[in-house]
Amino acid sequence: MLRIGITGGIGSGKSVVCRLFQTLGAPVYDSDARAKWVMAHDAQLRDELTAVFGPETFDAQGQLNRAYLARVAFPDPAQLARLNALVHPHVGRDFAQWAAARQAEGHAYLLKEAALLYESGAYRQLDRVITVFAPQSIRQARVLRRDPHRTPEDILTIIGKQLSEEEKLQRADHVVYNDDEQLLLPQVLRLDAEFRA
Numbered sequence: 001m002l003r004i005g006i007t008g009g010i011g012s013g014k015s016v017v018c019r020l021f022q023t024l025g026a027p028v029y030d031s032d033a034r035a036k037w038v039m040a041h042d043a044q045l046r047d048e049l050t051a052v053f054g055p056e057t058f059d060a061q062g063q064l065n066r067a068y069l070a071r072v073a074f075p076d077p078a079q080l081a082r083l084n085a086l087v088h089p090h091v092g093r094d095f096a097q098w099a100a101a102r103q104a105e106g107h108a109y110l111l112k113e114a115a116l117l118y119e120s121g122a123y124r125q126l127d128r129v130i131t132v133f134a135p136q137s138i139r140q141a142r143v144l145r146r147d148p149h150r151t152p153e154d155i156l157t158i159i160g161k162q163l164s165e166e167e168k169l170q171r172a173d174h175v176v177y178n179d180d181e182q183l184l185l186p187q188v189l190r191l192d193a194e195f196r197a
């Protein structure tokens with residue numbers, strides 16, 4: 001079973017591309033969603049996050065206060081590095097367990113979706129990486145539409161914390177262009193056939 005990573009900058013369209021692979025039967029691990037699940041449910045990690053970022057990290061119902069954490073972590077490299085160092089090892093272990101269960105089901109390949117595959121070192125758990133590419137102006141416009149609470153400055157701050165698109169393109173084994181010019185489905189169908197061959 002091939003383990004394929006799928007990455008791309010904020011708003012590049014990773015989730016949209018993953019939905020297409022999912023409709024073709026591929027299992028998809030959503031690192032963002034799993035990271036948030038683990039942060040809310042792993043007791044030791046919750047304690048560590050509270051110790052580093054303060055009691056505001058979780059609300060009265062025990063839910064992760066995402067807006068607060070985004071506000072304190074994204075603009076501050078030291079705080080973001082601490083958050084990453086706490087969360088990423090959990091996601092790595094969670095993914096390994098999930099992937100083992102998918103392997104037992106006999107899939108030809110699976111996908112791991114993550115904005116930070118290279119930055120977190122997660123690519124080492126994978127056989128190949130797809131980068132989803134879109135120009136920055138399109139990504140910013142998409143995120144402003146999707147996340148009305150984020151300002152253009154917030155988005156630039158996040159972009160500044162991610163590996164450049166040039167480097168991701170250079171390191172990728174495959175590229176999906178989601179630039180409003182090339183159609184997505186034929187690109188996904190081609191890759192799906194290649195991974196099943």
Ligand SMILES: CC(C)(COP(=O)(O)OP(=O)(O)OC[C@H]1O[C@@H](n2cnc3c(N)ncnc32)[C@H](O)[C@@H]1O)[C@@H](O)C(=O)NCCC(=O)NCCS
Pocket residue numbers: 009010011031032035036065066067069070073080083084087091114115116158161162
């Ligand atoms: C800080 C948090 C709570 C903010 O949550 P919020 O719902 O506002 O944003 P969301 O998770 O949708 O992130 C928005 C986009 O920012 C980018 N992003 C997320 N985490 C990071 C990070 N650590 N470094 C750089 N970019 C990031 C991604 O492109 C992401 O899709 C959340 O991003 C988080 O917990 N991040 C740390 C865990 C992590 O690294 N997740 C990403 C892959 S494992």
Ligand SMILES: Nc1ncnc2c1ncn2[C@@H]1O[C@H](COP(=O)(O)OP(=O)(O)OP(=O)(O)O)[C@@H](O)[C@H]1O
Pocket residue numbers: 008009010011012013014015016017032115142143145146178180
């Ligand atoms: N080809 C497209 N045409 C129109 N809208 C698109 C296209 N691709 C993505 N979008 C929209 O742009 C937004 C960003 O896409 P998506 O959430 O898939 O990006 P992402 O790479 O997963 O982003 P993030 O890193 O922020 O999680 C979404 O609202 C999505 O519906």
